Amino acid sequence: MTWLAIFLIVLGLFFLVVGSIGMLRLPDVFSRAHALSLTDSLGAVLVLAGLAVYEGFTMNFLRIFVVLLLVYLLNPVISHATIRAAYRSGLRPTEEEKK
Amino acid sequence: MNTFFFVVLTIITVLMLVYFYRVVRGPSVFDRVLGLNGISTKAIVLLVLIGTMFERVDMFIDISTGYALLNLVGALAIAKFLEERGASPK
């Protein structure tokens, strides 16, 4: 059980690191939102799942699961709202936008 | 196991620094908002992690849930304002 938890957390950390690298490398707001989506929907959720598995199948497992579900349901709404605001206020993806 | 958790905590904190760089340097306002969202997601994860380290998850879960919900409200409010306002006042 502990090894499964460690595996999940390390996998989540991999996605968190990749998401951060993407945040630095990608050229514009719209692409960076993809990096954030990678961080949210895979990195954070996998780390939370690992912690839940580490807790074992007790009440705490369910509690962490509720937080996981919240992250899963709410973060797409947040990134959609941000990107829509960016789109509506006239921002467009440009290749030559400076890093 | 606690050492492992400590290593994970340190790594996530360093990653927060990356997002912080995006908040400081982001060319547009929306880059800053994205960076702030990344930091808040990591804060939620870190809270649960700290709770697991202290073996008091039930206490920290409440803050974590509150964080997640408030983060939604705050981010939606910011997005609405920026949408009404238009592009960044530069």
Next chain:
Amino acid sequence: MRIFAAFALFILWLILSASYNLLHMATGAVVASMIVWLSPAGAPHVRRFSWLAALMYVPWLISRILKSGFHVSRLILDPALPIAPGFVQHKTKLSSDGELVVLGNSITLTPGTITVEVAPGELLVHGLDAASCEELKSGVFDDRVGRLFSVKEDKK
């Protein structure tokens, strides 16, 4: 349906509250029924909801997210950064609010695609590269979400 909603809220209360004596549980029951009583009746946007399809949908979505997650990771870690971001106009036959919410959320959750604008029957999606949008264009998402709310399959 409303009794079911109240029961679900009560279960959530039980999970989140740490104590199980009579006073706290009674408070939870009262609060849950108050919330259901005060909120407007029903969810008019959801015509029918199939639990079996939902049970099938979640693992499918997770596998999809993992697959495109590795794809996007490869794109980001590639030294040449071979991305080709662009907007895709996505026509869909789903039109009710509930379906659009699930579809838009699933698209945003999948790394590589983000919903930008939503209108009934039409979504504006930003994709990181062509391969990410491939899946969306084939219409698998629409079929799955449509099955979730038991929309009769129209012929394409």
Next chain:
Amino acid sequence: MIIELPLLILLVVTAGGAIMVKDLISAVFILGSYSFVLALVWALVGAVDVAFVEAVVGAGLATVFFLLTLFGTTEKDTHIRRPPVPWSALLGLPVLGLLLLYGAGDLPAFGDVASAASTYISPEYLENSVEQTRTPNVVTAVLMDYRSFDTFIETIVIFTAGIACALILRKGGS
């Protein structure tokens, strides 16, 4: 404590960034991230209720209010024109900091059993609070019973601030 070190470094970096940055909008967002880190530090030292308030007020409400204020002002003052730092401040502030650090050396360590607070007051609260106040949570008992007037007046202050915000932000004003 080594476990808090990464978060404390991040805290100092964010706090410094919020002061140093020129653009006011980024200052607001940096302050928001500072609040997140500060709440994590509070949670790490065990003050869960303070962490909760910091999360609600600092990271959620304050960011939105700051943004509202910023959008209510003209665009001209989004850039700060800061005068050069006077020499007296450059000399005086490090001396003050050293004095404070010297004074902090006399404080009891975190969780010290022999310190004055844990010899006299804490056992009294911990042992008798249930009989005296009938409240299961000790922190709640201290806040709501032993220091109830303090809490009451704090509530008045917060209520007044809320009314002021509602008056300022109402539609059709100005």
